[in-house]
Amino acid sequence: MTETAPVRTWTCVVAEDEALLRQALVAELQRAWPGLQVLAECEDGASAVEALAEHQPDVAFLDIRMPGLTGLEVARIATEASPRTHIVFVTAYDQYAIDAFEQGAVDYLLKPVKPERLAATLERLQARDAQPDAAALAALLDKLGALPKSAGAVEPLTWLTASAGRETRLVLVDDVLYFRADQKYTTVVTAEGEALLRSSLRELLPRLDGNTFKQIHRGTIVNLKAIAGIVRDDSGRGTVRLRHRPETLVVSQPFMALFKHM
Numbered sequence: 001m002t003e004t005a006p007v008r009t010w011t012c013v014v015a016e017d018e019a020l021l022r023q024a025l026v027a028e029l030q031r032a033w034p035g036l037q038v039l040a041e042c043e044d045g046a047s048a049v050e051a052l053a054e055h056q057p058d059v060a061f062l063d064i065r066m067p068g069l070t071g072l073e074v075a076r077i078a079t080e081a082s083p084r085t086h087i088v089f090v091t092a093y094d095q096y097a098i099d100a101f102e103q104g105a106v107d108y109l110l111k112p113v114k115p116e117r118l119a120a121t122l123e124r125l126q127a128r129d130a131q132p133d134a135a136a137l138a139a140l141l142d143k144l145g146a147l148p149k150s151a152g153a154v155e156p157l158t159w160l161t162a163s164a165g166r167e168t169r170l171v172l173v174d175d176v177l178y179f180r181a182d183q184k185y186t187t188v189v190t191a192e193g194e195a196l197l198r199s200s201l202r203e204l205l206p207r208l209d210g211n212t213f214k215q216i217h218r219g220t221i222v223n224l225k226a227i228a229g230i231v232r233d234d235s236g237r238g239t240v241r242l243r244h245r246p247e248t249l250v251v252s253q254p255f256m257a258l259f260k261h262m
Contacts, residue, residue, distance in 0.1 A: 010126070011037045013055060015048035015074065016063040016090060025061060025090065025113060032115065033122050044202060045069025046215050046255075052082040053254040059086045059125055061109070067205035068215040073258070075106070076141050079134045081254040086125060086132050106137060156209035162188045162195035169195050174212075177226040177242055178249060179204065181219035191244035214258055216240065216251040230259050 012029070016022035026038055040051035045066045052060060052074070060078060062071035069077075075087045087106040090113065098108070107121045160171045171188055179201060180187040186197040186204055197204065201219065208221065215221050222240060229241045230251065238251035238259065251259070 009035060009037060010059065011039050011055065011057040012059045012061060013040045013042065013048065013051045013057045013085075014038060014061045015042040015045070015051075015066060015071065016061075017043050017066045018063075019043070021063075021111070028113060028115065028118055029061075029122075032118055036122075044205070045071070045074045046218050048074045049077050049081065049254045050218065050252070052078050052085060056082045057085055059088060061088045061090055064089055064091045067202050068221070070210065072141050072144055073210075075137065077254055077257040079132075079137060080257040080260070083134060084131050086128060087137065088121060088125070106132075106140065157207045160188060160197060162197045164193065164195040171195060173208070174223075174225075176213075177223055177245055179213075179221040189245065214255075216249060216255045216258070218252070220249055222249060232256060 010033070014022060014026055014029070016025060022041055022043070026041060029036055029038065039055040039057055040047075042048040042051050043066075045068045048060070048062065048066070048071075049069060051057075060074075060082075062074055064071040066074075071089055071091075075089075078085050078087065089106060089108045090111060091108055092111045098110075107124060109117060109121060157173050160173060160176070162169050162171050171190060175190045177189050177191065179197075180189065181201040182196065184200055186199060186201050188195045188197050201221065205215070205221070212225065213221050213223055216238075226242050226244065227240055228243045231239045231241070233239070236253040236256060238253075238256045240249040240251055242249070
């Protein structure tokens with residue numbers, strides 16, 4: 001009697017910062033592919049990176065525009081943190097980006113996600129068994145990163161209003177060395193000292209220039225211009241040394257991929 005080969009169980013991570021859209025996508029996935037296991041639902045790029053590193057899923061559904069790390073940055077980190085993971089971008093991008101996707105190594109879903117398009121994407125995924133083509137994915141990410149920002153993109157902050165005791169300070173964003181999560185608030189650290197910003201790190205993330213400020217830990221964003229050096233330890237994590245402060249900052253292991261070429 002011939003034994004039947006076991007059916008492979010696929011796993012995934014879903015990253016979408018809008019809760020209703022995330023819940024709707026998960027519901028559509030479960031309806032279209034009942035055997036697919038959703039291991040994590042993430043509301044921002046940092047939690048997506050951590051979920052990918054922890055779970056090593058077969059596929060990641062990534063919203064491109066998320067607070068802090070974008071879906072593009074998460075995908076770039078995934079090539080090292082979870083190399084077996086296939087990437088599907090969920091996007092509202094314009095036609096120029098869609099043209100890039102059509103020629104690239106990953107699939108995409110346009111918002112709002114249509115059941116027939118999702119079904120076609122899932123069918124293609126199930127037909128793949130090989131590890132993703134990392135070189136082709138990197139080339140696509142470079143192409144997407146060079147595209148102009150959409151007309152609705154928010155201009156980065158220039159000034160912040162922060163509190164230091166009873167004093168209210170105007171802080172030039174370029175002077176900020178790093179931001180640290182402080183419960184519901186955020187600590188702003190400059191060469192001169194610290195102040196408290198009355199908004200969360202997650203609220204702040206979309207308003208920062210992503211070319212200058214990078215999230216290196218769930219609770220830390222650093223100004224790349226303030227970094228004096230980075231050391232990787234045996235566990236794969238890193239330590240950032242700052243130019244104008246004595247303390248060092250921990251870089252979570254998955255986020256070290258951001259500093260690969262530094």
